[in-house]
Amino acid sequence: MKLSEFIRPASLAEARKALRALGPKGMPLAGGTALHFLTGKTPVTAVDITRLGLSYIKQKGDYFVIGAATPLADIQRYRGARWAMHEICRRISTHQIRNVSTIGGNIARVFPWADLPVVLLAMDARLVIYSGKEKEMTADEYFSSQPARLFKGGDLLTAVKIPVLKAHHGFGSVKASRNATAFSLVTIAALLELKGGLIKSARVAAGSGIPFPQRLKQVEAALVGKEANTETFRAAAAAGGAAARWVGGEGMSADYIRELAEVSILDALERAAEFARGRAA
Amino acid sequence: MTKTTHTVNFTLNGEKKSFATRPDEKLLTLLRREGYRGTKYGCGQGTCGACTVLLDGRATYACLFYAMQAEGREVRTIESAGTFDNPSEFQKQLVAAGAVQCGYCIPGMVMSATALMETEAVLEDEIVKEYMDGNLCRCTGYEKIWVALRKTLDKQAEGGKKPAKKTSKGAKK
Numbered sequence: 001m002k003l004s005e006f007i008r009p010a011s012l013a014e015a016r017k018a019l020r021a022l023g024p025k026g027m028p029l030a031g032g033t034a035l036h037f038l039t040g041k042t043p044v045t046a047v048d049i050t051r052l053g054l055s056y057i058k059q060k061g062d063y064f065v066i067g068a069a070t071p072l073a074d075i076q077r078y079r080g081a082r083w084a085m086h087e088i089c090r091r092i093s094t095h096q097i098r099n100v101s102t103i104g105g106n107i108a109r110v111f112p113w114a115d116l117p118v119v120l121l122a123m124d125a126r127l128v129i130y131s132g133k134e135k136e137m138t139a140d141e142y143f144s145s146q147p148a149r150l151f152k153g154g155d156l157l158t159a160v161k162i163p164v165l166k167a168h169h170g171f172g173s174v175k176a177s178r179n180a181t182a183f184s185l186v187t188i189a190a191l192l193e194l195k196g197g198l199i200k201s202a203r204v205a206a207g208s209g210i211p212f213p214q215r216l217k218q219v220e221a222a223l224v225g226k227e228a229n230t231e232t233f234r235a236a237a238a239a240g241g242a243a244a245r246w247v248g249g250e251g252m253s254a255d256y257i258r259e260l261a262e263v264s265i266l267d268a269l270e271r272a273a274e275f276a277r278g279r280a281a
Numbered sequence: 282m283t284k285t286t287h288t289v290n291f292t293l294n295g296e297k298k299s300f301a302t303r304p305d306e307k308l309l310t311l312l313r314r315e316g317y318r319g320t321k322y323g324c325g326q327g328t329c330g331a332c333t334v335l336l337d338g339r340a341t342y343a344c345l346f347y348a349m350q351a352e353g354r355e356v357r358t359i360e361s362a363g364t365f366d367n368p369s370e371f372q373k374q375l376v377a378a379g380a381v382q383c384g385y386c387i388p389g390m391v392m393s394a395t396a397l398m399e400t401e402a403v404l405e406d407e408i409v410k411e412y413m414d415g416n417l418c419r420c421t422g423y424e425k426i427w428v429a430l431r432k433t434l435d436k437q438a439e440g441g442k443k444p445a446k447k448t449s450k451g452a453k454k
Contacts, residue, residue: 003305006287006349033327033345036307046304048350073339094415098329099339099345172297181328181414 001035004043004126008051012156019045020154028156030054030069031100034109054158063126064160068104078096080197082165084173084275088119088189091175104157110146110213113183117143117213119173120248121158121205122189128159136161143213168194170276174264184208185252188263190268192228194276199223199232203240204265209257210244218243219265228273237266291351293317294361301350306332309343319359319388323417330416333389334358340396340415361386362395367400370436371395374429382420389416391444403413 006029008110009015019026029035029046054069057078064080076089076098092098092106092115106116107127120127120139127142128134129150142150151157165171173189186209193201202223207213222236247260283364289311290299309332312320320343323331327345334343335357363369368376371394375381390413397404397412411431418426 002287006304006347008352010424018420029347029350032347032350035347036326036331036345045303046347050350090411094327094330095412096330096333096340096342097345099336100341145395 001038001040002043003035003046004022005045006048007045012052012158013132014131015047015052015147016132016156017224018045018154019151019156022047022154026154028108030102031057031071031105033097033101033125034105034111049156055102055253058060059164059238059252062164064164065128066160066162068108068128068157068159069102070104071099072101072103072106075100081166082167082169082170084123084165085119085162088115088173088175088187091115094181103160107142107160108147108151110143112211113205113208114213115173115175115184115186115187116150116208118187118205119189120162120216122173122191122203123162123171124203125163125189126161126235127157129155130158131155134158140215145212165191165275168200168276170194170272170274172268172271172273172275175272176260176264176270183250185250186257186264188261188268189263190272191266192223192269192272192276194228194273197227199228204236204268206240206244206261206265209246209249209261211247214244216240216265219269223269228276230270233266233269233273236269237262240265288350289348289352291353292355294357297324300348303411304347304349306348307344308346308348308351308356312343317358317360321388323385323389328417329386330389330393331386333392333416335392335396338396338399340393340412341450342415346412357392357395361393362388362391369395371398371430371433374433374436375426378425378432380421380425380429386416386418386420390418390426390430394433398434398437404438409434 025044027044028049030050050069054067071110072089076086079238112119125139126136128136144199151255170192175184187207189205191203202220204216204219218239219236222239240262241258246254248254287302287428291426321331323329325344326341332343334338337355381387393413393416
């Protein structure tokens with residue numbers, strides 16, 4: 001993407017005002033790594049949002065609040081009570097990219113291979129958007145389609161809120177890729193709530209290998225009320241093939257990706273159950 | 282390419298500098314234009330690591346970073362790591378291990394290793410690999426680079442040299 005101007009607004013309100021005035025000729029910039037790969041022919045003005053206090057992680061009540069301009073490396077290195085976000089962040093791209101790319105950049109425009117939307121859907125995260133004042137929405141609503149629709153008029157993603165997992169909650173994520181730093185072929189994330197050996201509730205999401213990240217409702221339905229054991233997880237994973245439209249890519253057939261997804265679902269569920277039963281974070 | 286001229290100010294290898302640039306000029310292009318040619322242009326798309334510099338102590342791809350983003354920050358290039366006559370310990374070990382074949386990846390390797398040594402206190406293999414996972418070498422198969430790095434780290438540990446900063450584990454920003 002060509003940049004014709006580069007501005008550094010002093011406040012969130014100024015940034016929104018600038019982006020509002022620029023319309024399609026403006027582009028918020030935090031880490032900026034994605035901008036190098038956007039092919040738009042029209043030059044845009046980069047609006048630097050890295051100096052607005054949007055890089056932080058703090059626990060506030062029942063949520064961890066992560067500023068939208070927080071680099072992935074900071075999320076990877078953070079440790080909080082029953083914190084589960086570091087595993088997936090470690091698996092994203094390379095050390096140098098994780099130092100610069102931000103959580104907001106990873107989810108403000110959803111690339112098909114993005115891992116964080118999958119994790120945030122499973123985690124039942126909340127997204128904070130600034131439109132003069134801050135408003136919140138669920139991950140389900142935010143990721144119902146490409147989030148660009150939410151940023152018209154200069155509105156900005158400012159924070160991501162991750163629920164603090166309770167003692168009987170478990171989270172697991174799996175990213176299947178050809179090598180350590182390659183884009184994902186399939187990413188699966190699962191959040192299980194256990195009660196007396198039974199699965200009280202479940203949120204399972206997938207990304208890559210499908211056109212857009214989504215919850216796997218059939219997999220979730222196959223879990224709720226059942227015993228949290230391998231037999232249940234196998235049956236639920238087998239429902240994963242029909243739960244989404246798996247597509248091939250990077251030389252892999254759709255059938256291969258579907259099978260990879262089913263295996264990954266099983267692994268994610270086992271990890272989530274292990275976490276819920278008291279795995280060290 | 283736009284002709285709009287801007288100025289960017291940042292600390293480069295310990296010296297405060299001011300450069301004329303354009304909004305879409307990459308930090309890598311600026312550095313090489315200004316004579317800091319130890320920082321290499323490899324893939325130009327954030328994969329190979331030949332252009333790695335330190336930005337406020339963190340390894341960063343200069344090819345995926347606009348020069349304007351460096352405003353007010355601290356940039357360090359391979360020129361700060363050692364010279365031909367006075368190489369750093371890792372540079373010495375790389376030569377001793379025969380790890381420098383074509384040599385193109387080495388400046389980036391040295392910068393990533395510098396970030397590692399200055400940031401982390403516990404240098405287990407897993408954390409070392411994490412810091413080095415963004416640097417590719419197409420000659421050596423990595424073994425000799427790994428041997429040189431492990432020797433450097435072990436020597437540092439024996440000498441009881443503490444990293445400048447505390448381990449990043451649990452660090453919050």
